[in-house]
Amino acid sequence: MTAETAMWPGPADRHGGHSRWQTWRNPATLIRAADMLAVLIAASLPWSTTAPSIFVGLWLLAVTPTIDWRDYARKLVQPALALPFALMLLALLGTLWSDGAWADRLHAIKPVAKLALVPPLLYHFSRSERGFRVGLAFLASCALLAVYSRIVLLDPAWKLTATASSGVPVKNYIDQSQEFTLCASALALPALNYWRRSKPAATAACLALILLFVTNMAFVAAARTALLCIAVLLALFAWRHLGRRAALVLLAGTVAASALAWTASPYLRQRITDIAVEYRHGHEDINRASTAQRLTYWRKSLHAFAEAPLVGHGTGSIKRQFERAAVGDNALDTEIVSNPHNQALNVAVQWGLLGVVLLYAMWIAHFRLFTGDGIAAWIGLVVVVQNIASSLLNSHLFDFHEGWMYVLGVGVAGGMALKVKARAQS
Template sequence: MTAESALWSGPADRQGRTGRWQSWRSSAALIRAADVLAALIAASLPWSTTVPSIFVGLWLLVVTPTIDWRDYGHEVARPAFALPFAILLLALLGLLWSDGAWADRLHAIKPVAKLVLIPPLLYHFSRSERGLWVGLAFVVSCALLAVFSWIVLLDPAWKITATASSGVPVKNYIDQSQEFTLCAFALALPALTFWRRGNVVATAACLALILLFAANMVFVASARTALLCIAVLLALFAWKHLNRRATLVLLAGTVAVTALAWATSPYLRQRITDIGVEYRHGHEDISRASTAQRLTYWRKAIHSFAEAPLIGHGTGSIKRQFERAATGGSSLDAEVVNNPHNQTLNVAMQWGLLGVVLLHAMWIAHLRLFLGGGLAAWIGLVVVVQNVTSSLLNSHLFDFHEGWMYVLGVGVAGGTVLKAKTRSQP
């Protein structure tokens, strides 16, 4: 605006411009606050369940006034936005035909409900410039946890909570391993990029962090599910970012490192060899029945699915189905649980084929978000592939920590990718 037009504009015009300026500043401040809260969610997730939940509530309060609801309504039509809502809607409808107790039905809504945070996260970070904050907060927090894990291994008195595993300060070794796996592979692409650019210091920093996470899983505490994820993600990394020669070098290095880890880590050898022991003796000794347990759960879950293949037994019905399938045989056959330790079977028991189709459609829609290039696309791809892989042996999408890793990872990385796509359009 020129000085002359400012002179001729009346008080109402100047007041309107002032109001718009203040509104813009207020919205920008709220967006910045939402970015900070998202980073705090990521930073607190490796250490707590209560604190991230508090930050999620605050994030929703802060981000809601910044949403352009007409624009958001258009975005929700996309499969990546809509399918989490569809799964929650099915879970709510499933309350009507469930044969489980009402307490079990209502409890089963909670793990599904967090999925509907994905659309607002996608929308918010498609406008924000600070998606990297969230990733850095998570990596730094996990690095501190990895260091503290070694301290706890040497002196268990430093444990924050009473955990069943040595070297695990909080939560459990499964959550810790999944977090470290995600961080290690999120750093793999920056390490490769810095190496190609000749930035030795940055490359060394990334490799040091990767080594910190990997060494912890080899010598301190690791879940066998995480080891499966590592194998799949290594293949994915080679396919996405390496040529044939570099892939052969990675394969040779992986074989050498695996042999070294096997030779130097009695803990790792025991974790692998226990698979056969657990399968053979699981029915006699339920305390060492991890492998036999899963096979038994899957057999019972498949039988339950076959009884109601289209819409399942309803929300929160898993425990009731295992009660019906319990026998008077071994302690393992008589065990009653509310989780079949497979995400697809978890969904199939409750909502049948309809639920399975929605679950896999959501995974595919989110995978398609991350098929391009760039760091955000790579991190998002790792998040989704890790969740799909680990969900073969667990119900990780519905578990607290792994589920929130998926929600945050897809929401933040996906929003960043959408923002980049918008910028690249003419």
């Protein structure tokens, strides 16, 4: 055999290579690969920003060849799939009338662009049988983070990144609290179902995980927005899955647990009492101005919205509006930001009433995806309601971490809910 012929595969090698290529082009193989990549997105999200972004790109490469484009186009007329695209299109068009710098316009498209993943996720997981694996991967990853958080609280040298808060190994306490709130709330229905089926071991496992997440927020690191979300989600759980008597028992238990946590946790007491302190002294010390900052941001955003109520000031215009409003004698009045810490105001300043209508229409459409029974419907409902509630005090749909929690949660759980609905109708 010459060197030249050795460079090229023989008939058997060519056949083997062709066979392997055919295997990887097989839609079933690509669907399995897409499922595994979705699992990796969910598992890496609590720990990283880079890894989920890489896995999202690979997921798109894997899932695109498996899409039946005619079927996909027919399903795009459904509001749950169409409205995320509509909001993204508005963001793109909004660059044309924006009064912000072009760098700000282009930067403001990125937070909205992730919504474009909702329709393909819904489509993919309406076919896949592995949706629950994605949820379990996120749950397991968050449980590991909760345990590691306790270690970091005792020894900060174990921190993976230089975070500003004790007991927060990576990212920040807001992201960590939102993760733990989602996991604890999602586990409530499985715990109830196992209890009703007389499965004490499974019930105890669910309750232990709930306790792990809740005590972390009470004693280690908690965002006050997450505490609001917990109250809203408890009320949602009682409304959806409990009778009147059981709801009263839940209410009594919640009050007792809250009182115990208030008594036992100086950290929790400080987080709550700081609200009044931050409001009173916000104009004097910008470092202790969280409450006063939000109120100032909202006032300025409402003024900007009133100037252009129909279509707003355009994509990426928030910073420019705060520059115009930066007048006053203290640091709080002259502070310039690009995030008003309220999702509706974030949208209203940029795209006016048109954007706000699209935002709430999308939330409502996704809420309606999860009006059925079952674990997938409950998880999806928790994801949507948590995002709506937390977006009262933050722009969580556009924030990286909470935004991807929403996109992945709605996409995976929504696809599973659509599959259940399709089977019931067939």
